[in-house]
Amino acid sequence: MEMTRKDFLKAVAIAGMTTTFSSAAPFSVLAQQGKNAAGADVDLVALMGGEPGQMFEKGIEVLGGMKRFVDRGAKVVIKPNIGWDKKPELAANTNPELIVAMINAAKDCGAKEIVVFDNTCDNWRKCYENSGIEEAAKKAGAIVMPANEERHYREVSLPKAKVLKKTQIHQAILDCDVWFNVPVLKNHGGAKMTIAMKNLMGIVRDRQAFHRLGLDQAIADIGTYEKPACLNVVDAYRAMKSNGPRGRNEADVVTPKCLFMSTDPVAVDVAAIRTFNQFQKMPLENVRYVAMAEELNLGVADLSKLNVERVRM
Amino acid sequence: MQNSPRPVRRLFRAATFRFLRWTRVALAAAVFVVLTLFFLDFAGFVPSQAVWLAKIQLIPSLLAGSFAVFAALVLSTLLFGRLYCSIVCPLGIFQDVAAFLARRFASVSYFFQKRKFAKAQRAEQAAANASDADDSKSKTPVKPPRKPSRDYRYRRNPLVFRAVFLALAVASIPLGLPFLALLEPYGLFGRIAVAVFNPVYSFGNNALEAVAKTFENYTFYRVDASPATWASFGVGVASFLILLVFARRYGRLYCNSICPVGTILGAISRFSFFKIRFDAEKCVGCGLCAKACKSSCVDVEKRRVDASRCVVCFDCLTVCRKDALSFVRNRKVELAPSAAQADANAPQTAAKSNVRPLDALLSSRESERVRREIASFDRGKRDFIALGVAATTVAVARSVFGADETPVSETAKSTESAPPAAPIEAAEPSALDKPADYGQTPFKREHPIAPPGAVSFEHFNKRCVGCWLCVSKCPSKVLKPATLEYGLRGFMQPRVVFSLEHFCNFDCVVCGEVCPAGAILPLKMEEKHLTQMGRVVFIKENCVVYARNENCGACSEHCPTQAVKMVPYGDPEVGLTIPETNVDLCVGCGACESICPALPYLAIYIDGNPVQLKAKPVPKEEVKEVKLDDFGF
Numbered sequence: 001m002e003m004t005r006k007d008f009l010k011a012v013a014i015a016g017m018t019t020t021f022s023s024a025a026p027f028s029v030l031a032q033q034g035k036n037a038a039g040a041d042v043d044l045v046a047l048m049g050g051e052p053g054q055m056f057e058k059g060i061e062v063l064g065g066m067k068r069f070v071d072r073g074a075k076v077v078i079k080p081n082i083g084w085d086k087k088p089e090l091a092a093n094t095n096p097e098l099i100v101a102m103i104n105a106a107k108d109c110g111a112k113e114i115v116v117f118d119n120t121c122d123n124w125r126k127c128y129e130n131s132g133i134e135e136a137a138k139k140a141g142a143i144v145m146p147a148n149e150e151r152h153y154r155e156v157s158l159p160k161a162k163v164l165k166k167t168q169i170h171q172a173i174l175d176c177d178v179w180f181n182v183p184v185l186k187n188h189g190g191a192k193m194t195i196a197m198k199n200l201m202g203i204v205r206d207r208q209a210f211h212r213l214g215l216d217q218a219i220a221d222i223g224t225y226e227k228p229a230c231l232n233v234v235d236a237y238r239a240m241k242s243n244g245p246r247g248r249n250e251a252d253v254v255t256p257k258c259l260f261m262s263t264d265p266v267a268v269d270v271a272a273i274r275t276f277n278q279f280q281k282m283p284l285e286n287v288r289y290v291a292m293a294e295e296l297n298l299g300v301a302d303l304s305k306l307n308v309e310r311v312r313m
Numbered sequence: 314m315q316n317s318p319r320p321v322r323r324l325f326r327a328a329t330f331r332f333l334r335w336t337r338v339a340l341a342a343a344v345f346v347v348l349t350l351f352f353l354d355f356a357g358f359v360p361s362q363a364v365w366l367a368k369i370q371l372i373p374s375l376l377a378g379s380f381a382v383f384a385a386l387v388l389s390t391l392l393f394g395r396l397y398c399s400i401v402c403p404l405g406i407f408q409d410v411a412a413f414l415a416r417r418f419a420s421v422s423y424f425f426q427k428r429k430f431a432k433a434q435r436a437e438q439a440a441a442n443a444s445d446a447d448d449s450k451s452k453t454p455v456k457p458p459r460k461p462s463r464d465y466r467y468r469r470n471p472l473v474f475r476a477v478f479l480a481l482a483v484a485s486i487p488l489g490l491p492f493l494a495l496l497e498p499y500g501l502f503g504r505i506a507v508a509v510f511n512p513v514y515s516f517g518n519n520a521l522e523a524v525a526k527t528f529e530n531y532t533f534y535r536v537d538a539s540p541a542t543w544a545s546f547g548v549g550v551a552s553f554l555i556l557l558v559f560a561r562r563y564g565r566l567y568c569n570s571i572c573p574v575g576t577i578l579g580a581i582s583r584f585s586f587f588k589i590r591f592d593a594e595k596c597v598g599c600g601l602c603a604k605a606c607k608s609s610c611v612d613v614e615k616r617r618v619d620a621s622r623c624v625v626c627f628d629c630l631t632v633c634r635k636d637a638l639s640f641v642r643n644r645k646v647e648l649a650p651s652a653a654q655a656d657a658n659a660p661q662t663a664a665k666s667n668v669r670p671l672d673a674l675l676s677s678r679e680s681e682r683v684r685r686e687i688a689s690f691d692r693g694k695r696d697f698i699a700l701g702v703a704a705t706t707v708a709v710a711r712s713v714f715g716a717d718e719t720p721v722s723e724t725a726k727s728t729e730s731a732p733p734a735a736p737i738e739a740a741e742p743s744a745l746d747k748p749a750d751y752g753q754t755p756f757k758r759e760h761p762i763a764p765p766g767a768v769s770f771e772h773f774n775k776r777c778v779g780c781w782l783c784v785s786k787c788p789s790k791v792l793k794p795a796t797l798e799y800g801l802r803g804f805m806q807p808r809v810v811f812s813l814e815h816f817c818n819f820d821c822v823v824c825g826e827v828c829p830a831g832a833i834l835p836l837k838m839e840e841k842h843l844t845q846m847g848r849v850v851f852i853k854e855n856c857v858v859y860a861r862n863e864n865c866g867a868c869s870e871h872c873p874t875q876a877v878k879m880v881p882y883g884d885p886e887v888g889l890t891i892p893e894t895n896v897d898l899c900v901g902c903g904a905c906e907s908i909c910p911a912l913p914y915l916a917i918y919i920d921g922n923p924v925q926l927k928a929k930p931v932p933k934e935e936v937k938e939v940k941l942d943d944f945g946f
Contacts, residue, residue, distance in 0.1 A: 046946075048944065189890070207867075215866070217863075
């Protein structure tokens with residue numbers, strides 16, 4: 001993978017355009033997306049070395065600005081990982097600073113309402129409070145919705161799915177115009193890694209069904225929901241390298257200070273896993289749902305086929 | 314006219330009594346409102362210091378070994394009588410509130426009944442006028458409504474009842490019976506608050522949430538209003554209804570015939586420094602005081618107040634129109650005035666009030682007999698009660714603190730000293746439409762799970778009064794009143810029950826913080842992290858990974874200490890992992906059990922520790938500094 005930036009751009013110039021438009025519905029907006037230095041469309045932005053909010057602002061600029069995703073008057077949902085009753089320093093939940101930057105960006109585009117929620121693993125009140133997300137998001141002007149009751153969800157069918165043929169999805173997702181998937185990069189005991197695709201288990205009511213049906217395939221399947229996230233923003237400012245997704249203590253946390261953004265959930269997961277692999281061994285093949293998702297045409301796992309923009313701050 | 318005080322002095326006395334009474338009412342109301350709200354509050358708006366209102370309750374303080382509190386309560390009773398029962402005990406105040414409201418309601422309904430009656434009468438009159446000859450339609454005459462009685466009356470001191478219930482409560486501890494907790498007033502109040510008030514409060518909150526949501530306001534959130542268990546709901550509602558009827562009809566009947574605290578403090582208050590006393594020279598025997606006395610302890614005939622039942626509410630002081638009652642220093646037992654004296658006063662007082670003093674009606678021989686009776690009765694009873702109190706205190710202290718207790722940190726590694734307890738429910742197969750090809754092996758829990766900090770079943774069952782404050786305060790809602798899981802003595806004491814999304818939060822120590830009886834000891838966060846209330850048991854045959862060759866890991870994912878860890882399983886090419894347990898690290902939080910998807914029987918569960926153990930701390934690891942200069946792709 002030793003490739004200079006120049007080499008890469010050359011490769012992109014040849015290969016990029018042919019593959020970009022091959023995917024289905026999720027990429028219908030690609031025509032308007034941001035361009036890289038060579039004038040090619042950017043599929044994925046990887047940033048390093050900045051603060052969470054800063055990196056998002058830079059990244060979204062590279063992708064063509066928030067306006068590309070959020071129209072005036074739009075109903076927007078930002079779906080972080082708030083799964084655990086842990087403070088931000090323990091990297092179990094998405095960084096609140098990133099959420100705030102995203103809310104502000106959406107507000108600047110004239111979003112009518114911005115909703116933040118997650119179906120938590122620990123007690124939802126404790127997660128919302130101790131993650132720091134509830135307070136920060138409310139202060140930034142978002143609505144923080146509960147997701148702990150059946151009545152917050154409606155059933156949808158997933159015709160393209162292999163095992164998860166139907167499931168209940170949170171009404172905020174069902175009723176919004178666009179939504180952002182904002183996971184945090186973590187190791188995971190069952191699924192090996194939890195990043196963008198795994199974060200979708202938090203828009204679903206019955207997570208146990210995933211485990212019963214086969215976790216990896218169900219994770220891939222939920223990605224076939226007809227209204228995918230308009231953008232996946234992977235928070236790797238802090239990451240959980242071991243004992244995830246809950247983690248035990250500070251020793252599980254590393255601080256790579258990275259952020260990955262892409263409309264392609266498979267590509268963004270692969271990029272994050274590759275970075276993760278540098279400080280904790282994690283062969284891509286071990287994360288079984290990546291291949292399964294690719295088989296369902298949810299995205300591209302081979303990053304060399306994509307226009308990747310790398311930004312160091 | 315040396316008997317009638319000067320008008321200014323009379324006014325001053327009346328004002329003082331009114332002030333005393335209203336102070337009592339205000340203090341009681343404050344205690345009741347704050348403590349009740351503390352029981353119901355789930356959002357944390359009542360300051361946590363309110364827990365002290367629970368910790369100054371008599372039986373809990375005794376069980377917790379807070380002798381300073383106990384001594385202060387005894388001292389205050391020695392000074393002022395059973396003020397505790399009027400302004401500290403939430404159940405006492407609850408009865409006052411209930412009686413007040415019930416009476417208000419009765420008079421309101423009487424008002425409407427009266428109007429209805431008047432209307433019916435008019436209609437009847439009109440009908441009669443229209444056809445006076447028509448006798449064939451002889452209607453049943455409309456009955457006038459009965460005016461609700463607002464009066465209490467004097468009753469004899471039910472000494473036998475009091476002695477029996479006190480003995481039952483005290484004997485319960487060594488005999489392993491639940492009666493102390495069931496009869497004790499604070500626990501009784503707690504059960505009413507949690508079973509009856511809590512659902513009402515939650516419904517109110519949920520209604521508010523629904524209204525606020527229509528205005529796009531998300532300040533409120535819905536909470537579960539359903540009872541912890543149906544058995545506990547029944548116990549709470551039954552207690553509520555019984556006390557409501559008691560309070561409405563008989564005032565403080567519970568306090569003065571059943572309540573062990575009432576009996577103990579009643580015995581002490583016989584010697585209290587200040588007491589309500591009759592001034593027999595002024596009393597005209599009108600009986601207003603007796604009618605106002607919710608403790609039924611004012612005996613007008615004998616001109617005496619039974620201090621063992623008086624809860625010093627000052628109601629009698631404010632109704633007396635003759636200045637005949639006062640709250641004064643205790644003196645030697647005052648005898649009723651001689652008949653001669655009463656006779657001498659009689660004409661004047663009677664003329665003024667149109668009520669003839671009782672003593673005037675008694676012959677001198679009769680009044681002599683009454684006096685002797687009072688004197689002898691008091692002495693005998695006093696001795697009896699003093700003996701009872703001494704015995705009680707010793708018994709309670711010995712049985713509670715004499716036992717061999719070991720704190721969590723020093724507990725043995727084995728669970729041999731388990732007291733016999735009924736085996737816990739066999740896992741119920743959960744109903745799901747689809748039969749599964751895994752989770753077919755049933756299991757049976759050996760022991761219930763006591764809350765973290767309970768030390769041991771022995772420690773816990775002996776102290777818990779079943780107030781359910783922890784049940785109400787547990788943010789994860791894993792504490793549920795037991796029926797017979799601990800055996801009879803643990804009836805209605807909380808146990809830990811896991812269900813989907815309900816497991817003990819690793820970073821929560823609320824139950825120990827609020828427990829007023831020292832049944833659940835307060836744990837520091839580091840202690841909590843090492844307190845093993847139960848141990849994990851893994852049933853491989855029921856596991857999804859084993860049965861279906863699919864990844865799962867839900868248990869390990871939720872495990873805060875990685876006592877359940879995913880390890881490589883089967884063909885390395887497939888890359889599956891399966892749970893592996895390390896019970897030494899397990900704290901028994903039940904996160905794994907609560908999320909295990911296996912059906913109908915779980916593949917992983919927690920079995921309770923009869924003696925809570927110390928878990929091994931998670932191995933220390935270096936915090937790794939990561940300095941990346943490449944993305945890795």
